[in-house]
Amino acid sequence: MSTTPIGAGDLSATGPLVGVLALQGAFAAHQQRLASLGVDAAAVRTPIDLERVDALILPGGESTTMSMLLATSGLFDPLKGRLADGMPVFGTCAGMILCATEVFDARADQRGFDLIDITVRRNGYGRQLDSFETDLDVAGLDEDFHAVFIRAPLVERVGAGVEILACHEDVPVLVRDGRVTVASFHPELTDDTRLHEMFITSL
Amino acid sequence: MSAHTTGTFPVKRGLAEMMKGGVIMDVVTADQAKIAEDAGAVAVMALERVPADIRRDGGVARMSDPVMIEDIQGAVSIPVMAKARIGHFVEAQILQALGVDFVDESEVLTPADETHHIDKFAFDVPFVCGATNLGEALRRISEGAAMIRSKGEAGTGNVVEAVRHLRSIVGDMKRITQADPAELFEWAKRLQAPLPLVQEIATTGELPVPLFCAGGLATPADAALAMQLGAQAVFVGSGIFKSDDPAPRAKAIVEATTHFRDADILAKVSRGLGAPMTGIGMDELDVHYADRGW
Secondary structure, X not given: OOOOOOOOOOHHHHOOXXXXXXXXOXXXXXXXXXXXXXXXXXXXXXXXXXXXXXXXXXXXXXXXXXXXXXXXXXXXXXXXXHHHOOOOEEEEOHHHHHHEEEEEOXXXXXXXXXXXXXXXXXXXXXXXXXXXXXXXXXXOOOOOEEEEEOOOOEEEEEOOOOEEEEEEOOEEEEEEEOOEEEEOOOHHHOOOOXXXXXXXXXX | OOOOEEOOHHHHHHHHHHOOOOEEEEEOOHHHHHHHHHOOOOEEEEOOOOHHHHHHHOOOOOOOOHHHHHHHHHHOOOOEEEEEEOOOHHHHHHHHHHOOOEEEEEOOOOOOOOOOOOOHHXXXXXEEEEEOOHHHHHHHHHOOOOEEEEOOOOOOOOOHHHHHHHHHHHHHXXXXXXXXXXXXXXXXHHHOOOHHHHHHHHHHOOOOOOEEXXXXXXXXXXXXXXXXXXXXXXXXXXXXXXXXXXXXHHHHHHHHHHOOOOHHHHHHHHOOOOOOOOOXXXXXXXXXXXXXXX
């Protein structure tokens, strides 16, 4: 039995350390889903936190808020560098917006990571009254995945080479390009851990 | 449940989850709403007067004019909340028709019903309600609230009541996790709250919906204090736009709410913000808004 405290950065014993961007939003829910898979995920709020992690989840929340906090925390540039170097990332909702190459209805000063060639429209499904839940047929999963969409981004274009893993009413809602997976819904809001498991086992 | 269902409880609660770690700011004009969004607010509360002015003016405080709410909806891309009077379900119906993202059934407005709160399950729009203690929080949740905010004392710039209410709610939740199953019946009776919700807290240690803090927060340190005491996000009402220089204060409170355990960052963002709102002591108050609601 090692005497190293859990989460103290001894990656050799525990495999890749997964981080969750914890500036704002549903980061704790992602950590809970990962914990139920036995994965102790680190909250990332500063560049020092970022240095420790090998993969990152970008949670849902307000993308305008996260964008501002990425700048003030000094995380934006080092994170952009790590992502450009191929760090695996799973972005949900606001996280999808941060990863997209093109965003409509964003604030003019909102910056992203240009990681996956898709066009998304912020709040493209409408206001909260248009938020919804539905069952999705996801490639690679035997049974449907129950998905919660909250003021979700609408995927309006998917570039060549981007894999579509799930659609809702013919609109892609879960897409992947290599190490970048993004969802317009919130797998962290249900007890179903299969998408988190898919991300973890890909590391 | 397979096709495409709106207005469900998970969908309502989901928006509250997305606001965690954030700051919801009271705004009275589209310009203020833009300042709030620029500063990183996760949502704005659209109202005609901030609580400090409602307190000063006296009289009956009601739902805001729809024109003013629509102006603010048109000015920002973040969620827009608005207040209905306690028990005034028609004001809530109007707010839902306007497409607001969250309704605050708020003690800051003059109550319309001294016995009944709104049946919030009857709506597709999510509701937030105030609470001074755990029993009140659980009664609001049993009526369908998707978010609870500790009440504090709005419009005072004084954090003392917010601290009292948060400590009461969080403290009782901690005690319930230590109780044995037989004691939970007594807890439910004492709190005047549904037993299943008390049993859920005993298992999870948390409220069934997100717990935010409101009422009297005026500084970045106040926001971080609320977060360290167990709030999952904060509302700042009069504290921003009644201060000398709202924009930098708003941004500093957003940063403090994210980095609430990092005293170096809190020290950095607290510098040079100008004068906060003056604030008032609890013994100077004629009306305690927190006493409204049952």
